Amino acid sequence: MSVILILIPLSILIAACFLAAFIWAVRSGQYDDTDTPSMRLLVEDQAAERTSETTSMHDDKSNQR
């Protein structure tokens, strides 16, 4: 049971890494706009299906990101 004494600080460390990732995400502006991505999601799927023969490989990759 005393292994918990090691596990807990370790898990806190890992959680802190996620917090750091969140902080990075906010600072790089990913939380500036939380509405448009939801609309963009619908749009791109339909477009990708229909125009697959006209878009290049490169375009496909960026559409599916």
Add this chain to the structure above:
Amino acid sequence: MRETYTETVCPEPDASVREPDCVAVEGAAACFHCGTPCPDGKWRSETKSFCCGGCLAVYELLAENGLADFYRLDGAAGVRVSQPVAPGRFAYLDDEAVRRRLVDFEDDRITRVTFRIPAIYCAACIWLLENLFRLCPGIGPARVHFSRKEVSIEFENRALKLSQVAEFLSSIGYEPELRFSDLREKPAAFERRRLWLRVGVAGFAFGNIMLFSIALYAGLDAFSGPRFETLFGFMSMILAVPVIVYSGSGYWRAVWIAVRRRILTMDVPVAIGIAAIAGRSGYEILSGTGHGYFDSLTGLVFFLLCGRLFQQKTYDRLSFDRDYTSFFPLSARRRDGAEETAVALSELKVGDRLVIRHGELIPADGRLIGGAACIDYSFVTGESVPVEENAGDYLFAGGRQMGGAIEVETVKPVAQSYLTSLWNQDAFRKGRRGEADGSANCDSGESFNSLTNRFARLFTPAILGVATAAALFWWIQDPSRVLNAFTAVLIVACPCALALAAPFTLGTAQRLLAERRIYLKHPDCIETLARVDAVVFDKTGTLTGAEAGEIRFEGAPLTGDEERWIRSMTRHSIHPAAVRIGKTLDDRRDPGNVASFLETPGQGMEGRVAGTAVWMGSARWLGARGVSVPENGNGLSSAVHVAFNGVYRGAYTLQTSLRPGAGALVADLAKTCELALLSGDRPGDSARFRDLFGAAASVRFDQSPLDKMEFIKGLHQSGRTVAMVGDGLNDAGALRQSDIGLAVTENAAAFSPASDVILEASRVGRLADLLDFSKRAIRVVRWSIVISLLYNVVGVGIAAAGLLSPVVCAILMPLSSVTVVGFGCGGAAWAGRRSGIAADPATANTAARRRVEPGMTATHRETEEGVKS
């Protein structure tokens, strides 16, 4: 800068006005591009019909470049482009100083700029704008921010100029709105992000500390003794430190300000609570007597910050903080000798000669030098009829020229015009909510006197009182529990639910209203609306509407042929008056061909039909051509005079009439409020309005802005809460003077900065429902506060008895918060249904809807409705 540009030019859709071919086929087809009904089948492509050359051109452009999916995404989602972009319209954007302040980023290859485009309103728009690179070589990735209606575009600056990008956007219907205020410093994005960071840190700490706490509550210490309690206690403390210091920093600042200025807001009890919890928990952990209440602390901060986040999202969507700089365009055309250059408004000097064209705004007070001026002052004086001015006359900034180009010599700088003085006068300036007294609630924007803050002023002393009483009680009974009880009361007296009750309820209410095209500046407006017991109306535009009036022809009755000629003429004009006249004429017969049609906007039109010269227009315009126009006795309605072959024939008088529902509205309101009508117009229609309002209400005409203000002051003195419903800037003073100002606008173009509420014209009939809704919403808030008080009573009772443990606290607080939030949001929806305001379906993003949220440009408005009369 770069001197040469490669010859890459965006393919401009050829939107030049095509000569209409008058073999008319009356059809009711809807334009494939924008959805407006096509008057006839003139413009077609294969089986699709279009309403105008502009729409057809955009369709062809999209189809050629493989973007026809645009139409599959949202139906006829296009934006109508009825006027081709004038060349050189955006030329001022290439000016070094202007460009540098507008662009976000620039190096020798790429430039990135963010344009605000009010015409964005659906997913298809997003798709189209982000696929711009397919339409125009040189344009790179683009990213749309939907709620702010902005698009950030990257383009190769060797290939394209900034003005070309703007022109291209306009040509497909997405004209960027460029305002004077864009030239000023842009607010840092960091402010918004800070709230996210604080929420993230608080949530992180809250979640992890709760994990420890649950282990302890479930009895982990029974396994291995107090070691874990100590460990977990210290870890909680370490995790809580950033929350106290960083996430909660707003509250410390608030307390500092409150102490300095001796005012009490909701932040103060929150800070007291945080301090009490931190102190007590720290003591417990360090002395080994317990594991503290840090889970409640971090939970408290987290919930409160989530409430702030919710408020901020509502703010973002409906921001209409404007001063005069938002109202003015970015540039004007200055004439230096024979040349005309576009010059930024900030560079204008006294003595500059400006060329102002049809539909453009006069940016600064000046004197008319040349040209036929016909100024629409509806936003400055409220007069809906344009004023004709002579050379040498003084023209006010804010007026809009309707007619040919005029030349104006600037007399006062932009910042000192009558218009801006009207807006900036201290007498007109209401303290900006929350900031005038320096309250730190400017973060959440709550007004000092809002329900929440008033409650805080009762709550804080009450809690301190109870805590002291409990301490005294225990001092007598068992002195060892004094500190325990005192701090326990302060800990559990959860201001969380109280602080969340109003924001969530009112925020939900505000969104509900916005979906129904009633836009509140701030959720607190609902509180004021609930108290309103006097309503003052402005006549023009609020109770009357131009569309539904009666049209009569004054003069000898027209023969069938004459009607046909007139109808042929009116079909070529998009002027609302002409369209209305055309509608009243018999449309079964084929109209004739019109040769040499020429329209002078705002004044008249001429052409030859079947060999007869037909002139239709204002009396002055006809008079200038030698037609003697008899005096029109009824001065109030606008008239369109008709002359055939130079001989006066008669005139169409267009009556304005009441909006549908105005009668019912006045009757409804009269039950609960004192009513008044103050109009700046001449008393032509006074009898009709006196009948409508009845004897109890005051009906006055010829009111100047000052008269209106005085009247409202009078109402204030008799203790009433006044709502003013107006539509022009000449009401700006009255709108500010009143407790709440409602601006009525045809298209939510939102130009009155003194208004707290913006109402689309079609919504005026809902005013009584709006007041009822507000009353109910406030009732919901009061009940939410009662619920949170009940939780508090239970909690404080336990605490005062010295029985508080971390478990109780940890359960009570989230429970109360969730209950209050749920009740508030649900209650707001209930209030909507009961008051009848939710009766209209929400009209968020239907393609058929042509309304846009506040911020739509004046030029876009014109594109939509043609030349305003």
